[in-house]
Amino acid sequence: MISVDTNFLLLILIWAATLTFVTLVSVRIIKKHPSYGFAALVAFYVVYLTASQVIAARTADFGSLDIFGRTIFLIAPCATIVYSFISQVLDMINEVYGRKKAFGAILISFMTQVLYVVFIFMTFLMKPSPFFEFEEAWFSLFSLSAGIVVASWISFLICSFVDAYMFSIIKNKFKEKEQNFKGNHFFNPYIWLRSLLTDAISLALDTVIFIGIAFWIFGGMPLDQALVLMVGQMIIKVFFGVLDTPWFVLYKKMLIGHTNTEKQN
Secondary structure, three states: OEEOOOOHHHHHHHHHHHHHHHHHHHHHHHHHOHHHHHHHHHHHHHHHHHHHHHHOOOEEEEEEEEEOOEEEEEEEEOOHHHHHHHHHHHHHHHHHHOHHHHHHHHHHHHHHHHHHHHHHHHHHOOOOOOOOOOHHHHHHHHOOOHHHHHHHHHHHHHHHHHHHHHHHHHHHHOHHHHHHOOOOHHHOHHHHHHHHHHHHHHHHHHHHHHHHHHHHHHOOOOHHHHHHHHHHHHHHHHHHHHHOHHHHHHHHHHOOOOOOOOOOO
């Protein structure tokens, strides 16, 4: 039995509408303005990452899940709903521009996150004005511990490169079978496979690495508690990671017949 908050349906609707908007806009830019396609997708990638850094400070109650008489409370950072967007746009870059460009997007986006943290640190060195009334709240929101920052960066780099590499391998391995599929393109199993598999694995791995480093190694959380935290967050991340797959398939379907002028790798 699954118990969810009453706002969960509204959350899903807004999440789906946002994903639809980004998918349609990305397709239009790639097809109508190909020279801006890669830049546009990287821009979305950076926005997703930065947004996840900001909203990760707030945790959310996604309800609970009863499995074999045991209740698992689904508590996770609000950024969990954005992680699937991050994996999705990386797949979108990889699909059109190839693995090397996907690796480049990862490195570019990582550098923006380093700069983001540096700029936040710079503001800590400034004396607040006498009439700024939210200093304590602001400091509490943006003062990230070193352990969380390190864990976030390590998990992002490892999982993003794993995602991009696996996606490319699976795509190339089943390329001929995908092209020979005779049914409706939207139901081509080989397109679904690479998005579903890579997103599920990378998001699950991200949970293990981040919580393991941030809360178990740096935070000193007992291993049994860290494992419970991992399970709950992993369920939510993988749920959203699987849920966004139809949008990737739609993205691929809408780009049929569009030839990328850049060499894929």
